[in-house]
Amino acid sequence: MIILTDFSDNLVALYEYMPGQALVVDPPDAASVLRALDANGLRLTTILATHHHGDHVGGISGLKRQTGCVVYGSDAARIPEMDQVVTEEQAIQLGPATIKTMETPGHTRTEVCYYRLPGAGEASGLLWAGDTLFVGGCGRLFEGTAEQMYDAFQKLKALPDDTQVYCGHEYTVENYQFALTIEPDNQAIQDALAVAEQALARGHPTVPSTIGQEKRTNLFMQATSIEAFASLRRQKDHF
Numbered sequence: 223m224i225i226l227t228d229f230s231d232n233l234v235a236l237y238e239y240m241p242g243q244a245l246v247v248d249p250p251d252a253a254s255v256l257r258a259l260d261a262n263g264l265r266l267t268t269i270l271a272t273h274h275h276g277d278h279v280g281g282i283s284g285l286k287r288q289t290g291c292v293v294y295g296s297d298a299a300r301i302p303e304m305d306q307v308v309t310e311e312q313a314i315q316l317g318p319a320t321i322k323t324m325e326t327p328g329h330t331r332t333e334v335c336y337y338r339l340p341g342a343g344e345a346s347g348l349l350w351a352g353d354t355l356f357v358g359g360c361g362r363l364f365e366g367t368a369e370q371m372y373d374a375f376q377k378l379k380a381l382p383d384d385t386q387v388y389c390g391h392e393y394t395v396e397n398y399q400f401a402l403t404i405e406p407d408n409q410a411i412q413d414a415l416a417v418a419e420q421a422l423a424r425g426h427p428t429v430p431s432t433i434g435q436e437k438r439t440n441l442f443m444q445a446t447s448i449e450a451f452a453s454l455r456r457q458k459d460h461f
């Protein structure tokens with residue numbers, strides 16, 4: 223996985239799903255993705271869009287024009303140049319990679335995550351969580367309800383613990399800082415914050431996390447009721 227970070231705080235995953243062939247998730251602009259394709263000798267066949275926000279779809283038109291790639295997404299009205307509409311549990315087959323769509327409304331009402339099942343001989347799958355699940359946190363509720371987002375989190379929690387998690391923004395440090403205002407003595411979160419700060423200091427993104435790590439260090443993953451989840455989300459809105 224190549225993570226492009228040359229945007230404000232967007233984390234863009236460029237994934238070589240078979241030798242020489244790549245997909246990109248939520249490209250904010252075309253130029254930096256084209257440069258990365260070139261530098262790594264990759265051909266772009268596919269764009270996966272998790273939602274319609276401009277900082278996730280801004281690169282779609284340019285990339286499609288330059289590469290002829292196929293665009294998957296859940297919202298034909300708001301995601302530009304879509305070729306394939308995805309729905310719950312839909313399987314996308316790209317060479318040897320099977321990618322399953324998970325509907326996760328909350329951040330937007332048509333949000334989806336993409337889960338790549340473990341390939342042959344691989345122990346773990348991959349999750350592209352868009353702006354639903356962040357490392358240590360949860361997306362803002364722009365269109366959906368806390369109940370919808372809570373339900374989305376229950377779906378993501380059901381994935382295997384070793385699933386590698388890639389999210390749409392580098393919000394990790396801020397998320398852990400917020401979590402420590404709620405649980406100041408939480409050692410697992412203190413440790414995770416230190417690791418994240420070290421990664422950033424070395425110029426590395428804080429992805430991937432894993433579902434298991436999120437269960438240990440993400441208070442939104444640990445919320446056991448819609449009410450507790452909604453209360454956390456409200457407090458984070460004012461952090």
Ligand SMILES: [Zn+2]
Nearest residue numbers: 273275329353
């Ligand atoms: Zn968004």
